[in-house]
Amino acid sequence: MDMSVTFGDEAVAAEASVAVRKLVEEGVPQALSNGDPTLWGPEAEAEARVRLGWLDLPTTSRALLPELVKLVERARAEGLEHVVLAGMGGSSLAPEVICATADVPLTVLDTTDPGQVRRALADRLDQTIVVVSSKSGTTVETDSHRRIYEKAFRDAGIDPAGRIVVVTDPGSPLERLAIESGYTVILSDPNVGGRYSALTAFGLVPSALAGADVGQLLDQAAEVRPLLGQDDGNPGLDLGAALGAAALAGRDKLVLDDSLSGINGFPDWAEQLIAESTGKQGKGILPVVGSDPTDADDEIVVGVDTEAAVQVDGPLGAQFLVWEYATAIAGRLLGINPFDQPNxxxxxxxxxxxxxxxxxxxxxxxxxxxxxxxxxxxxxxxxxxxxxxxxxxxxxxxxxxxxxxxxxxxxxxxxxxxxxxxxxxxxxxxxxxxxxxxxxxxxxxxxxxxxxxxxxxxxxxxxxxxxxxxxxxxxxxxxxxxxxxxxxxxxxxxxxxxxxxxxxxxxxxxxxxxxxxxxxxxxxxxxxxxxxxxxxxxxxxxx
Incomplete structure (x- = not known):
């Protein structure tokens, strides 16, 4: 598997090595690979028990592929070439990266700005298919987008039932509404949190409609998955140990550099994953996106396919899984629950x-x-x-x-x-x-x-x-x-x-x-x- 984590800073490498040895002694790599919910302490156990489904997505998400092929074929046959994604956070950031990297067009609505929404509405409404994505089914921004597009379609004499695809968790209010409205509904894995959902229906449905090869993403993730149970040669372990050890040593500002990468926009996705997972109890790692390093002593630079103190090389599907695993490892080192968002x-x-x-x-x-x-x-x-x-x-x-x-x-x-x-x-x-x-x-x-x-x-x-x-x-x-x-x-x-x-x-x-x-x-x-x-x-x- 062409996925690796290398170190360009000896001090960072030494700290990471110490952290890896400790984690290996505690049996953490294999335990995490096996989905052990006790790794983050008793207070986090209940949450972790229903939030580790992302580890199995390279296999379980394959069941979606035949359904996605049919959905894409229908959209193409009906001339629906303008794909709009209404979703926030974990429902929009991964598809945005996937489609930018694949160089396929996707209009993302993760805003309540009326100008931005009006611009999307004015763009080929007669050729538009809207993916309404919300894990909870109650996200106010996404609910607003759905209501606005429903009215726009009806005002144009278009039946919304043929133009709206809903992605949500089983049993959500949005699922019930979608069924009543006759919308296509694709359910996601409820045992995966929003920011870990890149390889679930939330990441795959809009990306497939836009024209990305989502099967290839799953192949890439599946190839790196066996490495995540290893004590040695485990890129998720090495990256997580580097992030966690650096933060414990005071380098808690994570400058993300993708300047040489063919993956477009990855730091925006990683920003949510890391900040929302680690920023709690007065602790956390702050991702810095779109800004140059300052050489401050509380800063660590991580490069995506780019030379840095820590360099993470590999294809997008593998990157998603490795960074998720690494974030869970960093949470363990920091002593926080990486799966909740209390604030x-x-x-x-x-x-x-x-x-x-x-x-x-x-x-x-x-x-x-x-x-x-x-x-x-x-x-x-x-x-x-x-x-x-x-x-x-x-x-x-x-x-x-x-x-x-x-x-x-x-x-x-x-x-x-x-x-x-x-x-x-x-x-x-x-x-x-x-x-x-x-x-x-x-x-x-x-x-x-x-x-x-x-x-x-x-x-x-x-x-x-x-x-x-x-x-x-x-x-x-x-x-x-x-x-x-x-x-x-x-x-x-x-x-x-x-x-x-x-x-x-x-x-x-x-x-x-x-x-x-x-x-x-x-x-x-x-x-x-x-x-x-x-x-x-x-x-x-x-x-």
Missing amino acids: VAESKENTARILREAGDGPLPTGTPTLVDGPVEVHGDLPEHVKDLPGVFTALLEDIPDRGYLAILAFLDREAAFDVPVPQDASFELITDIWAAHDPASLQGLLAIRTERPVTFGWGPRYLHSTGQYHKGGPQNGVFLHLTGAVQNDLQVPGRPYTLGRLELAQALGDLDALRKRGRPAVRLHLTDREAGVRHLLSAAREV
């Missing part, structure tokens, strides 16, 4: 409360601390701060030793691509134009002005990913939320709110959760989104 519900509950208490009235956004052009600043700031560069400077200065800054943007992550570009523009010029209108560019601009890690997440998708780490992990984060005025909102059918109202309530709900922990948190509201982004980036350059 994820808090922001969801805050969002529901804010919407309920506001009724038909305005949301509790408060009065801006200051206004700088098209940007309103909400939050506690030093009295001397009078403009946006001062806000950024204050946030950077607030980052504690061994802390980090998280930029969390409740905006349209594709809006920058709508900016007109000259017809004869070079690729470099086009990317420069897009970057000048992309809120994500703020990460790089602020990262070069601090020695601490700067992460970036799109809301609300990060709530199903790094949101657990932000609230349950080490309390050393500083948080910058970005929200924006909505010009063309979208009503959620059957619900008393629009997407824009839900999006803002989600941002406010998460801010409430963070501020209760006493961490610095500022919200920048763009009263004009396009002008506001340009102003943000210009101000960051002045810091």
Whole structure:
């Protein structure tokens, strides 16, 4: 099997070797391979007992393949070439990586931004098939997408029953609704948690519809699976020992580098797996995606098919399984349960409360601390701060030793691509134009002005990913939320709110959760989104 973990840092290799010896002495590699739920202690045992099905997916998921062949053949015969995935977190991140790597088109809706949803709705509705994916069957974002597409199909004279495919767990409310509605239903393994579900129906159904070879993914995972019971030559053990030992030694910022990899977008998937699995009880490993290493002493660089302190080489299907195994190993070393997410519900509950208490009235956004052009600043700031560069400077200065800054943007992550570009523009010029209108560019601009890690997440998708780490992990984060005025909102059918109202309530709900922990948190509201982004980036350059 062409799957390996190698070390380019002698200190990391030595620490990992010590951890491997300890784990082998305790019989952990074989026990985990056999699905032993006692490995993470008595408090985690009940959860682990129903969360280890991912170990068998290279075999058990093969039963899905004939059903997927029929589903794909039907879609192709009916000319349904635009595949839309409505799903959050574990329901969307793996298909996004699979399809990007296979170079097949997939429209992912893991947002409540009305602009992003409207763009998807306007794209070939007559050729659209929608995969509605939710493990619980109650995910508010996915429920909203389903309702919106049902109405859009009916308004266009299209029967939703022929256009919606539901992926969920057995017995969920979504399964019952789908059966009543006549939708195609594909059930996933209930003994696999969302972030470990890359090789379940959640990862395979939308990817197969989009045109990816999902059987090959299972072949790749099946080939590496026997190695995961070994004491020697076990890539999952070596990687997990490296991650866990580094975190215990104080290197708990994991910089993921895939710059030379043919696998596209893998760090975004790994980010959720690691942050949500380990960020709890004041402990955790913080993945840093899209940012260069800083050589800080609390940092470890792991490369996916890329030279680094730890280098992980192998095909995508094997990578999925190895990183899942490694995360479970790291959880054992850290002394946490890698299968629960105790703090994820808090922001969801805050969002529901804010919407309920506001009724038909305005949301509790408060009065801006200051206004700088098209940007309103909400939050506690030093009295001397009078403009946006001062806000950024204050946030950077607030980052504690061994802390980090998280930029969390409740905006349209594709809006920058709508900016007109000259017809004869070079690729470099086009990317420069897009970057000048992309809120994500703020990460790089602020990262070069601090020695601490700067992460970036799109809301609300990060709530199903790094949101657990932000609230349950080490309390050393500083948080910058970005929200924006909505010009063309979208009503959620059957619900008393629009997407824009839900999006803002989600941002406010998460801010409430963070501020209760006493961490610095500022919200920048763009009263004009396009002008506001340009102003943000210009101000960051002045810091």
